[in-house]
Amino acid sequence: MFETHVSEAMGSEANASGAADGPALAAGERIALVDVNNFYVSCERVFDPRLEGRPVVVLSNNDGCVVSRSEEAKRLGIKTGAPWFQLAPQAQRWGLVARSSNYELYGDMSARVMEVLGRFGTWQEVYSIDESFLGVAGDEARLRTEGGRIRDAVRRLVGVPVCVGIAPTKTLAKFANHIAKRNPGMDGVCSLGSLPRGEAERIQSRVPVTGLWGVGPRTGKRLNALGIETVADLRAADPLAIRKRFSVVLQRTVLELNGTPCIPHAEERADKQQVMFSRSFAVPVSTLEEMDQVMAVYAQKGAARLAAEGMRAAVVSVSAGTSRFSAGVESAPAASVALPSPTQDPIVLTRAAVGAMRGRMVPGVPYVRAGVLFSGLSRADAAGEQAMLEPFAEERNESGIADVLGAVRAKFGEAAIGLGQGGLAEPAAWTMKREFSSPRYTTEWADLPVARA
């Protein structure tokens, strides 16, 4: 019974012989985790070198709160999630610079970083907008050098600084990366196997367990109650006991800390399971008419993403909410509707979203955010088979309008065309605030930076 659990937990990539005693590593394949330091801020600095050496923050949508900080901003004690309106009064005194988030720029810079990283791996798994796992091989001396090459290549070809962590499992690679970040003497590269004997263990006995990938504040509290405070404590815990008390996820963490890889890597990215468009408003929305408008616009934004993914949705869910920070009436309307058949048709999706929200919201109550979620996704190119199975489905005759809208937007811009309330030429009052936005340097001809010598 228990053996079954262990083998399940280890997954198909399991390597029982890899359960070495701690990170005393043998030669063979290793995993590198490379991520960009302070990614959004670093992207802004590539195109505006005046930001070097200054405290800089990038703000969330609506210029709400801090999502990326330069080292100088961290030193000022600014925390991730800090609301901008609380920082703004001190900004001038501190010399603090704020930028609105510019996802078009970051997305393009991410693609460039990933392309360069891909040159160095026997395999690559892009894990997030700013980090990637890579397969690397060789003896310790070579791994260390290779890490330095990766760091230099990204700096030279894309312009952003990265850190590299190298180890036999993903969890340990993340941990090595964490060490590289906190020890400037390492020049941004840490291969666990190159550390002096006993050094990795010493660090593990100092880092709190919540410093690990996959261990958040909740799990951290429960672990502390059992006397498991540090990474070293968790590494020494019994994996089966951990599975029984917690979950298979944490059991994998324990095994990975001991050098046994159990998190399989997805060679190609799996299809998305949901597509969401959700935003808070610049000013609250409290009328039925405005909420109709919001739903129409959000559904079309989501539909465009769905079409870009080549997916169709079977379920449309909508939600809205009042402010968590105000004492007024609380209201959180939400509804889901199943569509007669999966579709990517923006007309069908928009009608469903508007219809689902109508009658749920309370007029007069100030809503500060809303969202549209598409789920039950399937690939659009499987539509033919589906049609044969469901000859009487009503929405079979997709209008092809998703393609038309996409083509018009690509040629004439985002605001060029829309359905119904989504076709507003002037942005409505509730649309997002972005006061400190940088240009789309790399994706818009008009925004191309000009250098003068």
Next chain:
DNA sequence: TCTGGGGTCCTAGGACCC
């Protein structure tokens, strides 16, 4: 005046089936 958005995976529990 002002506090983000978009995902994933796992688990528990209910509905339903034979």
Next chain:
DNA sequence: TCTGGGGTCCTAGGACCC
């Protein structure tokens, strides 16, 4: 008094990540 057992599928909610 006493009411099977085993399986699947689906959903909601929790926890986490960046």
